[in-house]
Amino acid sequence: MNDCLFCKIAAGDIPSRKVYEDELVIAFHDIRPLRPVHILVIPKKHITSLAHVGAADEPVLGRLLSIAQKLAAENGSADGFRGIINTGRIGGQEVPHLHLHILGGPEPVGPMVKHD
Ligand code: AMP
Numbered sequence: 001m002n003d004c005l006f007c008k009i010a011a012g013d014i015p016s017r018k019v020y021e022d023e024l025v026i027a028f029h030d031i032r033p034l035r036p037v038h039i040l041v042i043p044k045k046h047i048t049s050l051a052h053v054g055a056a057d058e059p060v061l062g063r064l065l066s067i068a069q070k071l072a073a074e075n076g077s078a079d080g081f082r083g084i085i086n087t088g089r090i091g092g093q094e095v096p097h098l099h100l101h102i103l104g105g106p107e108p109v110g111p112m113v114k115h116d
């Protein structure tokens with residue numbers, strides 16, 4: 001049995017505010033948005049993180065990135081966005097299913113990472 005939260009969202013077993021779906025990826029609004037636009041794009045198949053990908057994953061990784069501008073523009077961030085992929089413990093990844101955060105809105109997102 002797969003206990004992965006995002007696998008369950010991809011399968012429709014847990015509800016989400018879906019904004020996009022194709023054969024490789026699905027995108028939905030983050031449940032705790034950090035900016036006016038905060039969308040997550042995930043592979044439909046389980047990939048734990050960017051530390052767990054191989055050459056065979058290149059089509060899905062390409063789709064994850066190539067769809068980002070369209071999703072940002074369609075959801076209120078046409079003039080750019082911040083894409084973030086938190087990876088593993090050091091990267092602060094909380095959900096162990098690869099996901100791209102798309103952050104944006106009418107105002108600039110702000111500094112990438114704050115100085116200590
Ligand atoms: P990360 O820290 O990069 O693993 O980000 C995980 C993200 O998943 C956080 O921004 C959470 O707010 C978001 N999240 C957790 N559970 C859900 C859910 N059920 N639906 C949508 N987003 C979620």
Ligand code: ZN
Nearest residue numbers: 004007046097
């Ligand atoms: Zn998963």
